[in-house]
Amino acid sequence: MPDGLAERAALITGGSSGIGLAIAKALGENGYAVTISGRRPDKLEAAARDLRAEGIDVNACPAPADDEDALIALVKNHVETYGRIDVLVNSAGVGIGGALEGYQTKFIDMQLAVNIRAMIITTREAMPYLKASAKENQQAWVINLASIAGRYGQPWLSLYAATKAAVANWTNGMHKEFQNEGIRFTALSPAFVETPMTEFAKEGGVPGDKMIRPEDLSSAVLWLLSLSPNARVPEIIFERVGDDLF
Numbered sequence: 028m029p030d031g032l033a034e035r036a037a038l039i040t041g042g043s044s045g046i047g048l049a050i051a052k053a054l055g056e057n058g059y060a061v062t063i064s065g066r067r068p069d070k071l072e073a074a075a076r077d078l079r080a081e082g083i084d085v086n087a088c089p090a091p092a093d094d095e096d097a098l099i100a101l102v103k104n105h106v107e108t109y110g111r112i113d114v115l116v117n118s119a120g121v122g123i124g125g126a127l128e129g130y131q132t133k134f135i136d137m138q139l140a141v142n143i144r145a146m147i148i149t150t151r152e153a154m155p156y157l158k159a160s161a162k163e164n165q166q167a168w169v170i171n172l173a174s175i176a177g178r179y180g181q182p183w184l185s186l187y188a189a190t191k192a193a194v195a196n197w198t199n200g201m202h203k204e205f206q207n208e209g210i211r212f213t214a215l216s217p218a219f220v221e222t223p224m225t226e227f228a229k230e231g232g233v234p235g236d237k238m239i240r241p242e243d244l245s246s247a248v249l250w251l252l253s254l255s256p257n258a259r260v261p262e263i264i265f266e267r268v269g270d271d272l273f
Contacts, residue, residue, distance in 0.1 A: 032109050033059075033060040033109040035058055035059045036062070036111050037051070037060075038064075038115050038149075038153060039054075039062065039118055040065075040117055041064070042063025043065030044074065045118075046215075049242050050118065051074075052078060053242075054245075056081070059114065061084070062105040062109065063088075064119070065090070092141040092145035093141055095144075098145060098152065102156075112153050112157055113164065115150060115157060116171075116172075117149060118172045120141060120172055120191075121142065125183065126183065127185070134186075142193075143190050150169055153169075154210075157210050161210050162209065164209075168210075169212045169213075170215060171194050171195075171198045171214045172214075172215055173198070173214040173262070177190075177192035177216060178216065191216070195214040198213065198261065209256065211260075214262040215265070216262055216265065217244060218270060220240070220243075247263050
């Protein structure tokens with residue numbers, strides 16, 4: 028592994044927009060070199076240009092979240108670029124609504140692959156470098172994007188909600204597996220956040236200006252990183268004011 032390429036570095040999937048991009052910006056502004064990944068190279072590079080314009084050291088590496096080889100190559104690319112992983116943010120996600128009857132199998136497979144399988148594969152590949160960071164700095168972090176939908180059964184979004192419940196549960200299990208090695212896992216479980224992914228909610232009557240801000244989540248990540256090695260936060264739930272479910 029290369030030495031001295033970055034003092035601190037973060038790898039962020041789903042980093043071309045929304046929550047992932049907000050977290051990348053916050054970490055970059057706080058001294059982290061960041062790799063962002065996403066499915067669309069053009070959108071990813073546009074996000075990277077914006078971050079670089081703000082003085083952030085950023086590496087853009089396209090990686091479809093449903094492609095295992097691409098995810099393995101993503102971790103390798105990040106380590107070759109920056110030499111270390113101190114923070115891993117699994118932000119890539121997809122939600123496809125629909126009633127059970129007539130729901131297409133390809134949409135089932137896509138959500139399972141992107142929301143669960145990709146998170147597990149990326150974390151598995153990053154683990155040796157997270158362990159090295161934790162040994163050096165007493166702790167390293169894995170932040171997984173879940174959803175408040177995962178805490179309730181949701182009609183129409185039932186599969187998405189189920190995958191996000193799995194994200195939160197897996198996150199807790201991973202903490203128990205790696206806590207004695209200094210690796211902290213936290214799930215972020217927000218209600219509607221104003222991102223491209225929640226356009227359907229705006230059409231359904233939830234105004235964007237009444238949604239949670241992506242910066243609310245990036246601020247929470249910075250707070251997590253400020254905690255002592257003795258503290259552990261398994262999940263942060265972000266409720267939206269005035270909404271009992273989302």
